[in-house]
Amino acid sequence: MQFNLFTFIFLFAISTSVLSLLWLNFRQDKAINNSFNVVPEGFSKSIKLEDHQKAGSYTKAKLLLNHFEIIFSTVVLLIWTLGGAMDSLNSYWSQRILDPVFMGTVFVLSIMLIASLIDLPFSIYRTFVLEQKFGFNRMTIRTFVGDLFKEILLTLILILPLIYAILFLMNIESIGNYWWIYVWLIISGFSLIMMWIYPSYIAPIFNKFNLLENESLKNRITSLLTRTGFGSDGIYVMDGSKRSSHGNAYFTGIGKNKRIVFFDTLLKGMEDKEIEAILAHELGHFHHKHTQKRMVSSFIFSFASLALLGFLIKQTWFYNGLGVTEPSSHAALVLFALALPVFSFFITPFSNLASRKHEFQADAFAASHTDANDLISSLIKLYKENSSSLSPDKYYSAFHDSHPSAVLRIERLQ
Template sequence: MLTPELVTQVFLAALAAATTLQLWLSARQIRHIRTHRDAVPEAFADRITLAAHQRAADYSIARTRLGQIESLYEAALLLLWTLGGGLQWLIGFWQDFGLSDTATGVGVLVSATLIISLLDLPFSIWQTFVIEECFGFNRTRVSTFIADLLKQGLILLLLATPLTWLILWLMASSGSLWWLYVWGVWMGFTLLMIWAYPTFIAPLFNQFKPLADEALRQRIEALLARCGFTSRGIFVMDGSRRSGHGNAYFTGLGRNKRIVFFDTLLDSLEPDEVEAVLAHELGHFKRRHVQKRLVSMALMSLAGLALLGWLIEEPAFYQGLGVSEPSLYAGLMLFLLISPVFGVFLTPVMSWLSRKHEYEADAFAAQQAGATDLIRALVKLYRENASTLTPDPLYSAFHDSHPPAPLRVAHLRRLEAGG
């Protein structure tokens, strides 16, 4: 029998456990990095200076400390939203307008999302204009930062409002299996956004120009042909407009795929190293990692919606989380608020899967472009991006989507040696 008291107790226990776990892992990370700050790992000693290693250590520690504060802040806000009556107040605010249940629900869900984004803003500001600035990475102007926020808010309103309306309508009109229909809509929307992002959304924030280096472009096209990969073009993004970090990625879906290099990455790598980085990204394509991650996400969202389909019919679910009267939109909002707490405990599984994919992509790159070139590229990226070479093993196993630098390089060297 589900009671309000049981719901409250389970929620508080999960929140306390998740927050404590995050803080403990972060403390381990800081302690481990600080302990190894004064010596470059032997595998990197000939290519990364002690000064660069210490800069990366200090940068990682600063980011981890901010994460600790953010964990406590988010836990406090979640308590205010739920047991503190924040969501109950927001529901009452929208109900006073006398709108239909669906319109009221759209108002509650969209406004709550905007408020949460605004409440998270101080950490984004501190990360960008204090930490990134202090370590020489920030190139974002205040005007650009504000413009990005306004664009993001407008996109949220334009996309979230009709999507939320459709979801609430389905929840109200589709019977007991509404969660199955909502899942289909959500997956369709997700695939649409992946397809549309490179053409319609990303250009709102960055400029994308075709790769101008003819020799490099021909080299990349030859690699693409060997791998059987087709795309809508090879583009260079003005990443340096906002940050000194370098990266490369694939975006889009189906025939709308694009290859994107940050201009900062092209400035720091040699052509053979760029080819090796791209071969790694192609490894994700050839090993069907994108499809596997989409399937994982689809199964998790289906399970979550099925669970919500049960909880939303239980008055105790609402009462135990600070909402007096059941409603479809209140149940959905409560689920969106508390699900990340329980999702924390799935993080190490998802991180392990991601690291497994990274090793597989590295193995593919070693075959197509050479392990030595990829090692050189990775070392440069570790140095330029101030990535720590000495993460705490347990913290890394829990959080990191990529293998720690020493393990990744050791794996590539084994491949290079034919192991």
């Protein structure tokens, strides 16, 4: 291994991000402890102290698990890079597969599968211990294993050809230094196609979707869609209770292939007028074109990232600095994917800030087309049923939360 200055920059970035994440976790834990025995002002009539404390305990349990995940994932990252594991895996496959594109595809797939296996114990603990302890888990071992195999199969069918196409473009000499533009076009096109096919073809692989049968609720929703000028491919109920008691709703798809989806757990705990208000919030995102804005932002970020990779792929110090001795397109792709989150860590608060602004705009839209009090009562029920913290630390929230706290959202609505 020939470590260099970039190695120390990488280690500094890792240390900074890890210490920041742990510091934020400790701040959040302290905030939960400080408000553990008192329901926040304005919620005392709607949320019992017992439910508030359950949410606090649930949040603290997730934080404790996250402590271990942060440290463990950092160790794994260092083993893959500076520890030489990636270099060894690269040597193993290069001795057995001659075609560089196929070899690179197998190499990337191997890392993805190994990473999934490494993360599996955390996933099992989160589902069958943590979620089970607080009464949220409905997942059976059979469903868990079935989901795992479905995800692997989808990876082989959808992601594997994408990886091959990317590496193929990276290895075409006639394209020259601008291969990354073609790769960006492929990735952007793939993303749009996935958004189109997900509601009708991907989601049903994991869940059952039935058309909404509640006529009074259906009439409310139809009236709301008419008032706001929206159309959809249908109003569906998803069997979310198959995996969890957490409730949710979402509006998915692009173009004419859009679906309104309610979790069955959500419908059981809400009144029709509250469900209408929740849907109005989701429609607010479409009214303000938040989905399109996030999509454009994502495309711009991926364009800039691939342009940077186009520069780094030719730099020997990039490979050596991250523990790889033999430069290659597939090694550059994986190294970049591993290192990018480390260096882009401090961009996260700005992304979440924009997301929280979008949530306020969607709330305002819902309040203008439904009764704001209905949205307030639905938010309180959602926070209660999902055991979400009502008093998060402001810095933790800035880094991690894409949604404003319940207190801030309700204050705005009032």
